[in-house]
Amino acid sequence: MSRTSFAVPSPFALLAAVAIVLAGVLAGSMIQGCSSGGGPFRGLSPSRAPEEMRGIWVTRWDYRSAVDVERAIDVAAEAGFTDIFWQVRGQADAYYRSTLEPWGEELFRDKPNATDPGFDPLAVAVRRAHQQGVRLHAWINVYPLWKGTGQPKDPRHPFIRRPQWRLIDQTGQPQPQTDHYVVANPTDPAVQAHIAAVCRDIVSRYAIDGLHLDYVRFVGDSLPEGKIYPADPASITRFYKATGHRTLSTPADRRAHEGWVRDEITRLVERISSESRRIRPRIELSAAVWRDPDLARETQLQDAARWLKQGTLDRVLPMIYTDDNAVFVRDLNAWLEVAGKKPVTPGIGAYKHQPTQTLEQIRLSEPGAGYCLFAFATIFESVNPFEPKDQASIALRTARRLAIEAVQGAVGTE
Structure with missing residues (x-):
């Protein structure tokens, strides 16, 4: 997941907009959406099934305590969401009790010297979600190892303990640390085994309704131009053995190399799927995928179709x-x-919209299997440090929340 900034209108204009939106939604009247196309908003179709997904992504920045967890679940349920995608792994870390990876550092933002948060966020989230009648999907970032130019605080972190898992280019240099994620080599059998073990651990120990894969792709758009990854000797040996190629010097070689990386990503997804279903047969396996299937396959090496x-x-x-x-x-x-x-549930970037356009895209999502909103902290108040706390920003979140609550309350009841 990623996001960009959004200009915030005045709180007075937003409150006026909320009144108009709510009046239109509740009365079933036509409201002209503030969008760049798509026509007026007419509310949701009466034929829309009540069991269709109304999802929301809750990030690892949205909670630090058991109270935060319970409140997030409660307000999402009260707003009419049926499914919560709850982030439990961001960058080879754990927002649940794990013997495989260290605690996520965001849990200690308020107590930097602590080594244990004193509670299990995922256990609390699962219990509260089921009390509220909401499905909970454990959301993991698959390949990210670390982000930024610093180092993890915990020496047990895979970024420190397993430097050989990083992407290495054809000159022997690791992927540089920037404001993008440094990712694990998706073709390394040890990486695949570790990520699969993380998924097995979560699925076997928590009564989750779904396992949700994010960043299950090759982040080629954030890699330096002219570099080939992975191109360390062990990876190249595996590539040669798998494909019969003997160089990386021609365009055909590089296309074959991309195809090999794509197949290795698929291999891991297949393994996670098979092992998860063996443990929990009724679990739903899902993935946050690139916006277009062809772009996903060709630019992100994500063969999700x-x-x-x-x-x-x-x-x-x-x-x-x-x-x-x-x-x-x-x-x-x-x-x-x-x-x-198969169900296609579009992810809607509510953070980019005025409330009326989010409602319009909810309506436009009707051919799909519900919708999922990104993200919690742009709709509800939370401890997320990246969401501004000024009056105008709070008013915008209030406007989004009230509009979404109104339209979700009408789903299946019109």
């Missing part, structure tokens, strides 16, 4: 984060065309 078709995944959530409704419809339709009968 294949994962759907062969039954490896039960659902995809394409991240169609845009303020252009025409682009939203185009990308959703592209996914629907390749998904067959």
Whole structure:
């Protein structure tokens, strides 16, 4: 997941907009959305099934205490959300009790000298979600190891303990540390085994309803130009053995190398799917995927359409984060065309919108299997340090929340 900034209007304008939005939603009247296309908002179709997903992503920055966890679950349930995608792994760390990876540092933002948060966030989240009648999906970032130019505080962190897991280019240099994620080598069998073990651990110990994979792709758009990854000797040896190629010098070689990386990512997804279902047969396997299936496959080496078709995944959530409704419809339709009968639940970037455009994209998502909003802290108040706490920002979040509560309360009851 990623996001950009959004200009915040005055709180007075937002409160006026909320009144208009709520009046239109509750009365079923037409409201002109403040969008760049797509026509007026008419409310949700009466035929929309009440059991369709109304999801929301809750990030690892949104909680630090058991009270934070319970409050997040409670307000999401009260707002009419049916599914919560609860982040439990950000960058090879754990927001649950784990013997495989260290605690996530965000849990200690208020107590930097602590080594244990004193509670198990995922256990609290699962229990509270089920008390509220909400499905909870454990959301993991698959390949990220670390972000930024510093180092993890915990020496047990894989970024420190397993430097050989990093991407190495053809000159022997590791992927540079920037404001993007440094990621693990997706072709390394040890990396695959570790990530699969993390997933098994979560699925076997927590009564989660779903396992949700994010950053299950090759982050080529954030890698230095002209570099080939992975190109360390061990990876190249595996590439040669798998493909029969003997160099990386030609365009055909590099295309084959990309195809090999794509297949290795698929191999891990298949392993996670198989092992998770063996432990918990009714679990739902889903992934946050690139906004367009062709772009996903070619630029992110994420063959998610294949994962759907062969039954490896039960659902995809394409991240169609845009303020252009025409682009939203185009990308959703592209996914629907390749998904067959498998559920496609579009991810809506509520952080980019005025409330009326979020409602418009909820309506435009009707051909899909519900929708999922990114993200919790742009709709509800939370401890997330990246969300501003000024009056105008609070008013915008209030406007989004009230509008979404009104429309979700009407789902299946019109």
